[in-house]
Amino acid sequence: MTRLLHIDSSSSKDSVSRALATRFREVWDKEHGPDSVTCRDLVAEPVPHLDPDAVATLWSQPRTEAQQATAALQQRLVEEILAADALLISVPMYNWTIPSALKAWLDQSLILGRTLPYDPGSKPLGGRPATVLVACGGYYETGSPDASMDHCRPYLTTVLSQVLGYELEMITAWHTLAGAGQGSPEDTETAAESLRAAQEATAARAGAVAASGLVA
Numbered sequence: 001m002t003r004l005l006h007i008d009s010s011s012s013k014d015s016v017s018r019a020l021a022t023r024f025r026e027v028w029d030k031e032h033g034p035d036s037v038t039c040r041d042l043v044a045e046p047v048p049h050l051d052p053d054a055v056a057t058l059w060s061q062p063r064t065e066a067q068q069a070t071a072a073l074q075q076r077l078v079e080e081i082l083a084a085d086a087l088l089i090s091v092p093m094y095n096w097t098i099p100s101a102l103k104a105w106l107d108q109s110l111i112l113g114r115t116l117p118y119d120p121g122s123k124p125l126g127g128r129p130a131t132v133l134v135a136c137g138g139y140y141e142t143g144s145p146d147a148s149m150d151h152c153r154p155y156l157t158t159v160l161s162q163v164l165g166y167e168l169e170m171i172t173a174w175h176t177l178a179g180a181g182q183g184s185p186e187d188t189e190t191a192a193e194s195l196r197a198a199q200e201a202t203a204a205r206a207g208a209v210a211a212s213g214l215v216a
Contacts, residue, residue, distance in 0.1 A: 001032070001035075001036050002032055002036055002085050002086075003036055003037070003038065003083055003084050003085050003086075004028055004032070004036060004037045004038070004084060004085070004086045004087075004088055005037075005038050005040070005080055005081060005083075005084035005086070005087050005088070006021065006025065006037050006038065006039045006040070006088045007040050007042065007087070007088065007089045007090070007102070007105065008021060008039075008040070008041045008042065008043070008090050009042045009043070009089070009090065009091050009092070009098070009099045009101050009102040009105075010043065010090060010091070010092045010099070010135070011043050011092075011099065011101075012092075015090075015092055015135060016092070016135035016173050016176045016195065016198075017090035017091055017092045017133050017134065017135040017173075018090055020090060020133040020135070020171065020173065020198055020199065020202050021088060021090035021133055023199055023202045023203055023206070024088055024131065024133065024202050024203075024205070024206040025037070025088075025206075026203075026206075027203055027206035027207050027210060028088075028206050028209070028210045030210075031207075031210035031211060032210060038080050038083070038084065040080070040105070042099075042101035042102060042104070042105055043101055046101055046104065047073070047077070047101070047104045047105045047108050048070075048073075048104060048108070049100070049103075049104045049107070050104070050107045050108070051070075053066040053067045053070050054070045054074075054107075054108065057070050057071045057074060058111065058112070070108075073108065074108050074109070074111060077105070077108055077109040078109060078111055078114045078115055081109055081115055081125070082114070082115070082124065082125075084128070085128060085129075086128060086129045086130070086131070086209050087128065087129070087130040087131070087160075087166060088130075088131050088133070089102070089130070089131070089132045089133070089156075090132075090133045090135075091132060091133070091134055091135075091152065091156070092134070092135045092136075092176075093134065093135065093136045093137065093140075093150070093152040096140075096149050096150065096151050096152065097151040097152050097155065098152050098155060098156065106159060110159075115164065116163070116164075123164060123165030125164045125165055125166055126164075126165030126166075127165065127166075127167055128166055128167065129166065129167045129168075129169070129209045129212065130160050130161075130166035130167065130168045130169075131168075131169050131170075131171070131202075131205050131206070131209065132153075132156055132160065132168065132169070132170045132171070133171050133173075133198070133202060134152065134153055134156075134170060134171070134172040134173070135172075135173050135176045136150075136152070136172060136173070136174050136175075136176060137175070137176050137177035137178075138174070138175065138177070139174045139175055140153075140174075141172075141174070153170055153172065156170070157170065169205050171198050171201045171202055171205065172194075172198065173191075173194050173195050173198040174190070174191070174194040175187055175190050175191035175194055176191060176195075177191075178190065178191040
């Protein structure tokens with residue numbers, strides 16, 4: 001069975017990023033069914049941030065009960081990633097970067113020799129499609145006055161595309177705070193247009209990934 005790993009990271013249940021992920025899933029589930037999806041809601045079930053036990057398991061065999069529990073969690077996370085033919089992440093920009101819940105998941109999932117290659121030329125996840133759905137309260141597109149403030153999308157591009165080798169498509173809804181009534185009428189209209197474009201791009205991406213003939 002072709003499998004999708006779906007990660008949600010917004011602290012708001014009514015978030016734009018979650019809504020876009022729901023749109024993706026509507027298309028995916030029609031093709032493969034909901035049983036083909038492994039879901040992780042990082043807010044409902046947080047992955048612990050790195051602590052001394054977690055760091056110890058990254059470099060040596062677990063010795064204590066706490067380290068063994070951490071190693072078991074890391075193993076589950078790694079197995080979910082390796083078993084997934086496609087990856088879907090919904091992420092809001094919080095204070096110009098990714099939520100700490102998503103960072104914790106990445107920190108516990110990126111394991112040398114498993115998901116992270118020792119040899120940069122050998123990428124276990126290389127070529128698999130990853131779709132990242134981003135919601136930004138402002139506008140930080142390349143070339144805009146505030147582009148340098150975006151520490152969310154460039155970071156995820158580095159990790160998912162450059163390091164892990166995923167075939168990455170990132171879809172962004174801009175001005176979401178204006179869309180929530182915190183902007184001028186012009187900003188609100190721009191937010192609505194951006195959201196419509198993101199919804200259309202998400203559906204198109206979901207259709208392309210779902211129909212791509214991936215083999216588990």
